[in-house]
Amino acid sequence: MSTFHVKDLRTFSTEVLAALGVKSEEAETVSDALLRANLEGVDSHGLSRLVVYSNRLKDDRINPAPNIRFEQRGASVLTVDGDNGLGHVVSSKAVEKGMELAIESGMAGISIKNSNHFGTASYYCQMACEKNLAAIAFTNSPPGIAPWGGRQAFFGTNPIAFGFPNGSKPPVIIDLSTSVVARGKIILADKQGESIPDGWALDEEGQVTNDPGKALTGSVLPLGGAKGFALALAVEILSGVLSGAAFGPNVNSIYQEASKTPANVGHFFILMDIEKFMPHETFQQSMEQLIHQMKETPKAPGFEEIRYPGERRTKEFERRLEDGIPLTQSVQDELKSLGEAVNIPFPQPISSFNHSKA
Amino acid sequence: MSTFHVKDLRTFSTEVLAALGVKSEEAETVSDALLRANLEGVDSHGLSRLVVYSNRLKDDRINPAPNIRFEQRGASVLTVDGDNGLGHVVSSKAVEKGMELAIESGMAGISIKNSNHFGTASYYCQMACEKNLAAIAFTNSPPGIAPWGGRQAFFGTNPIAFGFPNGSKPPVIIDLSTSVVARGKIILADKQGESIPDGWALDEEGQVTNDPGKALTGSVLPLGGAKGFALALAVEILSGVLSGAAFGPNVNSIYQEASKTPANVGHFFILMDIEKFMPHETFQQSMEQLIHQMKETPKAPGFEEIRYPGERRTKEFERRLEDGIPLTQSVQDELKSLGEAVNIPFPQPISSFNHSKA
Numbered sequence: 001m002s003t004f005h006v007k008d009l010r011t012f013s014t015e016v017l018a019a020l021g022v023k024s025e026e027a028e029t030v031s032d033a034l035l036r037a038n039l040e041g042v043d044s045h046g047l048s049r050l051v052v053y054s055n056r057l058k059d060d061r062i063n064p065a066p067n068i069r070f071e072q073r074g075a076s077v078l079t080v081d082g083d084n085g086l087g088h089v090v091s092s093k094a095v096e097k098g099m100e101l102a103i104e105s106g107m108a109g110i111s112i113k114n115s116n117h118f119g120t121a122s123y124y125c126q127m128a129c130e131k132n133l134a135a136i137a138f139t140n141s142p143p144g145i146a147p148w149g150g151r152q153a154f155f156g157t158n159p160i161a162f163g164f165p166n167g168s169k170p171p172v173i174i175d176l177s178t179s180v181v182a183r184g185k186i187i188l189a190d191k192q193g194e195s196i197p198d199g200w201a202l203d204e205e206g207q208v209t210n211d212p213g214k215a216l217t218g219s220v221l222p223l224g225g226a227k228g229f230a231l232a233l234a235v236e237i238l239s240g241v242l243s244g245a246a247f248g249p250n251v252n253s254i255y256q257e258a259s260k261t262p263a264n265v266g267h268f269f270i271l272m273d274i275e276k277f278m279p280h281e282t283f284q285q286s287m288e289q290l291i292h293q294m295k296e297t298p299k300a301p302g303f304e305e306i307r308y309p310g311e312r313r314t315k316e317f318e319r320r321l322e323d324g325i326p327l328t329q330s331v332q333d334e335l336k337s338l339g340e341a342v343n344i345p346f347p348q349p350i351s352s353f354n355h356s357k358a
Numbered sequence: 359m360s361t362f363h364v365k366d367l368r369t370f371s372t373e374v375l376a377a378l379g380v381k382s383e384e385a386e387t388v389s390d391a392l393l394r395a396n397l398e399g400v401d402s403h404g405l406s407r408l409v410v411y412s413n414r415l416k417d418d419r420i421n422p423a424p425n426i427r428f429e430q431r432g433a434s435v436l437t438v439d440g441d442n443g444l445g446h447v448v449s450s451k452a453v454e455k456g457m458e459l460a461i462e463s464g465m466a467g468i469s470i471k472n473s474n475h476f477g478t479a480s481y482y483c484q485m486a487c488e489k490n491l492a493a494i495a496f497t498n499s500p501p502g503i504a505p506w507g508g509r510q511a512f513f514g515t516n517p518i519a520f521g522f523p524n525g526s527k528p529p530v531i532i533d534l535s536t537s538v539v540a541r542g543k544i545i546l547a548d549k550q551g552e553s554i555p556d557g558w559a560l561d562e563e564g565q566v567t568n569d570p571g572k573a574l575t576g577s578v579l580p581l582g583g584a585k586g587f588a589l590a591l592a593v594e595i596l597s598g599v600l601s602g603a604a605f606g607p608n609v610n611s612i613y614q615e616a617s618k619t620p621a622n623v624g625h626f627f628i629l630m631d632i633e634k635f636m637p638h639e640t641f642q643q644s645m646e647q648l649i650h651q652m653k654e655t656p657k658a659p660g661f662e663e664i665r666y667p668g669e670r671r672t673k674e675f676e677r678r679l680e681d682g683i684p685l686t687q688s689v690q691d692e693l694k695s696l697g698e699a700v701n702i703p704f705p706q707p708i709s710s711f712n713h714s715k716a
Binding site for chain 2: 073074075076077079104105106107108109111134146147148149150151152154160162164172174176180202205206207223224227228230231233234236237238240241242243244247248249250270272273274276277278282283286287290293294297298299300301303305306307308309
């Protein structure tokens, strides 16, 4: 494990993407989105993903120079065809344009088809919060969750995210998959030869399994049973059906090496202009009161503090901006090879330290 | 347990409410919403609630003749002050008006303050589906769920509901509380002297309890742990904060007999005009394909069929419309006394049958 300056990683990532045909401004967008995930401690959605994105750009399964088409319908609807571009590029541009509609009419509904993995859903909620808008973000993803009563992965782990501005305090950022656990945790357990607990996943026969390998060919359980299935379905309809993207098992995975089909991921965003509902100061005062009252609630055994969603990620963001971003040796190796293939040197670490698992 | 004609119960309910000062058209709205819940098998939100609503109308804690104020802001925002009217009346009128905005601009955001318990959130999604709109509904409610790390009920069991039209098939109707279990189930276990399973609730000390009495003075656990807490918070911000209603522990319960304060419940609705996103036929074809593919998924052990949310409630609706609505003896007794107090006779049952628990 070594630690790297954000600035150095940003240059590396941007240059790699540019070398693969992505416009430099759009390459910066992707790098910023990836590195924001690392800064916030969500390393699963950070720079380690650059490798798979680059592979898909190389084999023409993601379009490096998409002609993204936007159409406004009514005062509040923006439909977007991402032309198989990188999900971060398509979604950032769509949310930028959608924010104008929301500021004008109070609400915006943005549907996106022909897109790809867009990173963390929270990123787009944060964009909205910076403009004093509230946001809800949905995306579908390759099959992970079985329908309730089924034993085959069908829905993505379909996240829902919310963002609410919070004055000078970190925004409230809620970002959760509709599965019990991220598929990444099962992949990690499989790599490390560890078993997984009951209640995470089913095998191909629909039986609860503790074997991560069997879970990966089976399905991840939905959050809270049938309720999580219902939420995953709602996300699938908004992101996949209403946008005209692929849905359910028809969403392709960029991790399937053999495939040739674009992923055709769909996203859906709802933006709300707080000022249209009430004066911004009133909203902020009420947010402050809500969070204050919540934090004053008597603590449960084992808890010293009540935190709101978004609080910890902002703290981590500030810390890593200062201290740098840690990358495991295997991620460094992958990024180094990726850079070598396009003659972009991987940066030097700030510091190296041994980590028990490195 | 006896079974009653819907028509007879509707007349009874409407006349009781009218006798308590509710305009007959608005009394019909409340009756329709309550009886729809009964028809769909959601008896917890059905006619049994007429008793508490009536008590609050009698003691002036709910306004029988509210002057509901609507303000349109921008093309897509409707802010509503319910003037402490019955939640069903306030919400139905707001959704009616909001649908016009959504049809015009593509989206509507409706915030409501100074309201009361509005029954099932799904009812308003069904209204939208009948007009070929998709809908998301949120409401806060009196404290039930502790914040994550806390041991005192703070958030309501704050439901989220989605509605999607589905051609000639029953709409997809998702309606779920952000708690593991409805508080009503704990109340029932308490009445029947039964214990509750692990994972439902905490006592006042923040320890998992199997004693429903201790659970009722403690808190219900959120759906899927910290994720359910985050969802309950999002619902609270949309319904309570952004509407200007009460939020968190400041929402009053109509079941607290001693109180004098209005509940000041808040609701939030998002309506989406499908036609603005894509031709309605395309949407319906994709919905059909999604549901067909989902139903064809191999079944898990113990399941013969995969159903989508909303399917069962429509079947039950049709069955009970034909066969009548069953009411327990205790609900009948309560309704009879309620009717006697205002000289409205309670209807005769269609049929009576003995039920092991009646």
